[in-house]
Amino acid sequence: MTNKKRTTIKDIANVLKISTAAVSKALHDDSRISTETKEAVKKVAKELNYQPNHLASALRKGKSNLVGVIVPKTNSNFFSSVIQNIEEVLNKEGYNIIITQSNESYTKECNTIDTLLFTQVDGIIASMANETIDLSYYEKIKSKGIPLILFDRGENDLNVDYIGIDDYHSSHIIVEHLIEQGCQRIAHIGGYKHTRIFNNRIRGYIDALKKYNLPLDKELLIESNLTLQDGRKKMMQLLTLQKRPDAVYVAGDYAALGALQVLQENHINIPNDIALVGFGNEPFTAMVTPTITSIEQHSNEIGKQAANAFLAYTRGDFVKQKLNKTILDAALIVRDSSNIKDS
Amino acid sequence: MTNKKRTTIKDIANVLKISTAAVSKALHDDSRISTETKEAVKKVAKELNYQPNHLASALRKGKSNLVGVIVPKTNSNFFSSVIQNIEEVLNKEGYNIIITQSNESYTKECNTIDTLLFTQVDGIIASMANETIDLSYYEKIKSKGIPLILFDRGENDLNVDYIGIDDYHSSHIIVEHLIEQGCQRIAHIGGYKHTRIFNNRIRGYIDALKKYNLPLDKELLIESNLTLQDGRKKMMQLLTLQKRPDAVYVAGDYAALGALQVLQENHINIPNDIALVGFGNEPFTAMVTPTITSIEQHSNEIGKQAANAFLAYTRGDFVKQKLNKTILDAALIVRDSSNIKDS
DNA sequence: TATATTTGCTTAAACGTTTAAGCAAATATA
DNA sequence: TATATTTGCTTAAACGTTTAAGCAAATATA
Numbered sequence A, B: 001m002t003n004k005k006r007t008t009i010k011d012i013a014n015v016l017k018i019s020t021a022a023v024s025k026a027l028h029d030d031s032r033i034s035t036e037t038k039e040a041v042k043k044v045a046k047e048l049n050y051q052p053n054h055l056a057s058a059l060r061k062g063k064s065n066l067v068g069v070i071v072p073k074t075n076s077n078f079f080s081s082v083i084q085n086i087e088e089v090l091n092k093e094g095y096n097i098i099i100t101q102s103n104e105s106y107t108k109e110c111n112t113i114d115t116l117l118f119t120q121v122d123g124i125i126a127s128m129a130n131e132t133i134d135l136s137y138y139e140k141i142k143s144k145g146i147p148l149i150l151f152d153r154g155e156n157d158l159n160v161d162y163i164g165i166d167d168y169h170s171s172h173i174i175v176e177h178l179i180e181q182g183c184q185r186i187a188h189i190g191g192y193k194h195t196r197i198f199n200n201r202i203r204g205y206i207d208a209l210k211k212y213n214l215p216l217d218k219e220l221l222i223e224s225n226l227t228l229q230d231g232r233k234k235m236m237q238l239l240t241l242q243k244r245p246d247a248v249y250v251a252g253d254y255a256a257l258g259a260l261q262v263l264q265e266n267h268i269n270i271p272n273d274i275a276l277v278g279f280g281n282e283p284f285t286a287m288v289t290p291t292i293t294s295i296e297q298h299s300n301e302i303g304k305q306a307a308n309a310f311l312a313y314t315r316g317d318f319v320k321q322k323l324n325k326t327i328l329d330a331a332l333i334v335r336d337s338s339n340i341k342d343s
Numbered sequence C, D: 001t002a003t004a005t006t007t008g009c010t011t012a013a014a015c016g017t018t019t020a021a022g023c024a025a026a027t028a029t030a
Helices: A010-014 A020-027 A036-048 A054-061 A078-094 A106-118 A136-143 A165-179 A197-211 A228-237 A253-265 A299-314 B009-018 B022-027 B035-047 B054-061 B077-092 B106-118 B138-144 B167-180 B196-211 B228-239 B253-265 B299-316
Strands: A066-071 A098-103 A123-126 A148-151 A161-165 A186-190 A221-223 A247-250 A275-277 A295-296 A323-330 A332-334 B064-070 B098-099 B121-124 B148-151 B161-165 B186-190 B221-223 B247-250 B276-277 B294-296 B325-328 B331-333
Touching: A010 A020, A010 A036, A020 A036, A054 B054, A066 A106, A078 A098, A078 A299, A078 B098, A098 A106, A098 B077, A106 A136, A106 B054, A123 A136, A123 A299, A136 A148, A148 A299, A161 A165, A161 A299, A165 A186, A165 A197, A165 A247, A165 A275, A165 A295, A165 A332, A186 A197, A186 A228, A197 A221, A221 A228, A228 A247, A228 A253, A253 A275, A275 B035, A299 A323, B009 B022, B009 B035, B022 B035, B064 B077, B064 B106, B077 B098, B077 B299, B098 B106, B106 B138, B121 B299, B138 B148, B148 B299, B161 B167, B161 B294, B161 B299, B167 B186, B167 B247, B167 B276, B167 B294, B167 B325, B186 B196, B186 B228, B196 B221, B221 B228, B228 B247, B247 B253, B253 B276, B299 B325
Parallel strands: A066 A098, A066 A123, A098 B098, A123 A148, A148 A161, A161 A323, A186 A221, A186 A247, A247 A275, B064 B098, B064 B121, B121 B148, B148 B161, B161 B325, B186 B221, B186 B247, B247 B276
Antiparallel strands: A295 A332, B294 B331
């Protein structure tokens, strides 16, 4: 524990009898420093095991090289994969990320934002909690002039960069797929309408039914918080109907799993009696029996693009910063739970 | 974007015609500042929407109030739950955490450590990557005098605080449970022997067999990286044996799931033909069919204790800092995959 | 050869805090 | 009433960088 003080540029300067300014410039390969000096500085830096003090340079330069990432939960393949890709892109550019979880709670999300602002992050990349309706905390970020990028769960009203998939179109793909399988009464257990992505999925569902001349039955369209538990509850509700659906499209994989459990407990054949489609392509959808058809959201791509959107800001492409709404195409992964021909 | 400069204590000082030192002390409730001044300062601070510059105080105080957390992956219920609890405890004490993933890669882990040191974290709480054998990077943390706490995957040799469950005893509980179910040939798909926790599970397995006078069959003890894929592979290997096991204890849930899939594909009845036990109590173990018996590792408690161990250091209990090896008792969650009486 | 430019550094100030040292006024103590 | 202590502030320096401004020596240009 003989924690002798860390070496600073001052120490290097003393050894070489030059100024700290020269050392600083040498370490940053300033063109006005001779090659010999640079080499000497770097050699001594290595010898003394010099590690730059990030806080000092951050303070001086007015930027921390930290980016805050807010997700509803890390414990989901989608979000952890997005995070991993954000990290990969930003690390290359010298940024570190601070990951925080809102746990789907609005209060926790606000605290989290305060914490990140306090930590002087250079930007925030976020996906909103389910609960979040009031956007004033996000406005706070904007008003401080800190770049804000939203992905997956974001609101149009905020007028910031957004990366996500085409939820409206995804619903079309799913409904089309189910109709191809011969389904005629397709139910939708959707997310909260106030969240854009879930609203888009609902609109897509409704319009796709219209497109294929299927009637829209209000009983078959249910709002849910999309947890496993609520998926069970909403599936039970559907089973009590006089005219049961022959397919259920659930806007989240966890809730889809809940629905699957209920169907199995009631000895209903999947997909022949009722076909099932989830959303998100969580790994467990390929693990359960039957495997669940789902939508792949390209989490890797979303993470990379979100990071790049932030970098675009920092590179000062402010001139005529146009709002980037990047919408990726989703992919339907057909599995046993909706593959009627094969089963 | 009229990003007018942030308010500093200087601004507050100017308004009240007092020194910045007085402002600083007032904000920290220094006993040598009058109540009136404190109130006035806080009032103005609020009016000007003052937010302390964390970098400046960190630089001055020589501590960043950031704690680095390194996990093999965030995408696992165990780790994300540990993280959540670390965060909860540390946030209360004014610390923020920087979460990084090693992705089970030794190289990534080293980078991650460099990054955290560069960011001037006040401490590091880590669980090691599967690959990690060389501990020199962890020694680096210690040599810088930065508190290091390990949990779950940690090595004794490092001589630092450690929080985990009693893996040796967990194996005993599992083997006892399987014997109670009538199993006589119990296989173990274990983790890498060089990782302490997996080694302990293996030793526990061997000793428990001995205790109950069951022979140790080398064929039934297999080393694995415990991914889903490798679980499949190792299960197939067990099925090729002349004398198949009647129970398989897998040291990780993902690998257990792989084993389960292979058993089902071969129409082997679980648990009657072969009983199955996993480790970690990942949520999906309760979701698949049949549900998988597993070991609950008390991730919440581990997270809390790890955070508290770090806090103990910062509180300067250095005087006679004794090594804290906290070992929690694990709990066996019996499910269908090993419940022979009921099935 | 005289002047202009470039090279390679130094000096000094700054980023926004915190804190040791100190000082005058107010209050307590003998 | 004279001295000691406490209260409530200020002054000044420091944390470890970066960077604008400047200057002398070396080199290029006319």
